[in-house]
Amino acid sequence: MKYAEEFRDPTAARIQLDRIARLVAEIGATAEKPLHIMEICGGHTHAIFRYGLDRLTPPGIEFIHGPGCPVCVLPRSRVDECIEIAERPEVIFTTFGDAMRVPGTRKSLLQAKAEGADIRMVYSPLDALDLARRNPDREVVFFGLGFETTTPSTALSIQQAARENLPNFSVFCNHITVPEPLRVLLDDPHMMLDGFVGPGHVSMVIGTHPYDFIARDYGKPIVVAGFEPLDLLQSVAMVLEQIRDGRAEVENQYARVVPEDGNPVSLAAIADVYERRPTFEWRGLGEIDASGLKIRNAYQSFDAEQKFSVGYGADQLRRVPDPEGCACGQVMSGRIKPVDCPQFGRGCTPEMPLGALMVSSEGACAAYYQYGGHRAVEAAE
Amino acid sequence: MCLGIPGQIVAITDETRQMAMAEVSGIRREVNVACIATKDLADLIGFWTLIHVGFAMSLIDEDEAARTLEALHDLGEAQETLEAMAAGTSALEGAQ
Numbered sequence: 001m002k003y004a005e006e007f008r009d010p011t012a013a014r015i016q017l018d019r020i021a022r023l024v025a026e027i028g029a030t031a032e033k034p035l036h037i038m039e040i041c042g043g044h045t046h047a048i049f050r051y052g053l054d055r056l057t058p059p060g061i062e063f064i065h066g067p068g069c070p071v072c073v074l075p076r077s078r079v080d081e082c083i084e085i086a087e088r089p090e091v092i093f094t095t096f097g098d099a100m101r102v103p104g105t106r107k108s109l110l111q112a113k114a115e116g117a118d119i120r121m122v123y124s125p126l127d128a129l130d131l132a133r134r135n136p137d138r139e140v141v142f143f144g145l146g147f148e149t150t151t152p153s154t155a156l157s158i159q160q161a162a163r164e165n166l167p168n169f170s171v172f173c174n175h176i177t178v179p180e181p182l183r184v185l186l187d188d189p190h191m192m193l194d195g196f197v198g199p200g201h202v203s204m205v206i207g208t209h210p211y212d213f214i215a216r217d218y219g220k221p222i223v224v225a226g227f228e229p230l231d232l233l234q235s236v237a238m239v240l241e242q243i244r245d246g247r248a249e250v251e252n253q254y255a256r257v258v259p260e261d262g263n264p265v266s267l268a269a270i271a272d273v274y275e276r277r278p279t280f281e282w283r284g285l286g287e288i289d290a291s292g293l294k295i296r297n298a299y300q301s302f303d304a305e306q307k308f309s310v311g312y313g314a315d316q317l318r319r320v321p322d323p324e325g326c327a328c329g330q331v332m333s334g335r336i337k338p339v340d341c342p343q344f345g346r347g348c349t350p351e352m353p354l355g356a357l358m359v360s361s362e363g364a365c366a367a368y369y370q371y372g373g374h375r376a377v378e379a380a381e
Numbered sequence: 382m383c384l385g386i387p388g389q390i391v392a393i394t395d396e397t398r399q400m401a402m403a404e405v406s407g408i409r410r411e412v413n414v415a416c417i418a419t420k421d422l423a424d425l426i427g428f429w430t431l432i433h434v435g436f437a438m439s440l441i442d443e444d445e446a447a448r449t450l451e452a453l454h455d456l457g458e459a460q461e462t463l464e465a466m467a468a469g470t471s472a473l474e475g476a477q
């Protein structure tokens with residue numbers, strides 16, 4: 001059987017799968033009337049496909065893939081602004097490798113690099129700090145990207161740059177937060193979500209309380225989960241138990257890593273360096289209030305938007321619509337499956353992505369493609 | 382980028398900057414330990430931690446470290462992270 005090959009502990013997996021099947025039967029969910037469970041985090045999306053959890057769980061459960069892949073929700077305008085900064089002759093532009101292939105309006109960072117821009121892939125903002133120290137005659141810009149898991153790293157790096165008085169280091173800040181888009185999804189009248197599997201490593205930083213509103217105001221269960229396959233199965237079972245019992249609570253399956261109140265040092269650094277933008281644009285979801293972070297005025301010399309007058313630092317903010325024929329927004333809000341996008345596997349593949357959901361292994365379309373979804377397209381052709 | 386990778390703290394390299402050397406799957410990489418700092422940083426030596434983009438974010442036990450690493454290998458994320466670390470090092474040397 002499939003799960004016997006995939007799981008290191010097949011017996012434990014079988015126990016959880018039986019438990020899930022029982023719960024689905026008790027709730028009375030079926031393929032025609034399934035429960036919709038959203039895994040928020042892109043890491044979970046990847047793991048669900050990698051281990052085939054969507055096929056191993058009963059048809060009464062449908063996984064909806066949430067907006068938790070920072071590369072996937074980066075709007076084209078922000079990629080264009082990256083390139084605008086990176087193409088300045090004095091700039092060394094540093095970025096996580098994940099962002100290199102995200103398509104902008106005209107090109108990606110990878111294409112800009114091929115055309116001669118000094119763009120370097122780094123593992124950490126610490127590498128960018130080092131580059132700034134070693135190249136005092138150049139402007140080193142770090143592309144700050146990610147949810148609350150990576151936000152502390154840029155906050156601590158900016159604090160360090162301030163202590164050292166590094167004048168040639170700045171951050172192009174695109175940090176975003178997990179809870180706000182969830183509120184938008186829950187407010188959507190078309191949304192039919194029954195429960196959530198919450199992100200593990202984001203919650204390690206922010207704790208579990210930022211999700212309280214999901215249970216309290218919307219009456220939906222959420223279980224913060226680790227990303228090993230057994231963690232995911234156990235968390236799904238915990239969500240189902242809440243649904244069966246008519247409960248809506250924030251539960252923590254990943255307590256071995258996630259403290260209820262988060263990581264105090266990280267939270268203090270974030271609060272010191274960042275404030276919320278009134279609004280921030282998400283690819284496929286549009287503007288979301290208070291969902292993005294901006295560098296505080298106290299640290300404005302480290303803010304690349306101010307330094308180079310781009311993006312929210314420019315007088316006029318550019319807005320760029322998603323490319324023609326791309327259904328990323330509908331996939332992201334769970335309205336259609338990746339394979340239902342007319343571009344899937346045709347105009348849009350991991351090698352030549354049209355939409356951002358195809359770029360990163362955490363994007364729903366790339367996960368579908370990598371783990372067999374493209375076969376569905378070939379079969380249909 | 383979003384998933385941390387387990388590493389073991391093997392030495393403190395810079396007290397003031399709160400930097401330590403960590404061993405991640407046999408590769409050594411300097412990491413920041415501010416988020417897990419104890420009064421005496423040397424107390425961290427030997428501990429396992431989850432490292433996100435060069436920052437140790439949480440202490441974990443050895444068992445958890447081993448299981449997390451297995452899952453990361455399955456997902457191809459461990460290899461990707463190690464490659465990113467290597468890319469970071471060559472970026473510093475000016476390689477494009």
Ligand code: SF4
Nearest residue numbers: 327328341348355365
């Ligand atoms: S297949 Fe491509 S264009 Fe279509 S939704 Fe997915 S990423 Fe967007």
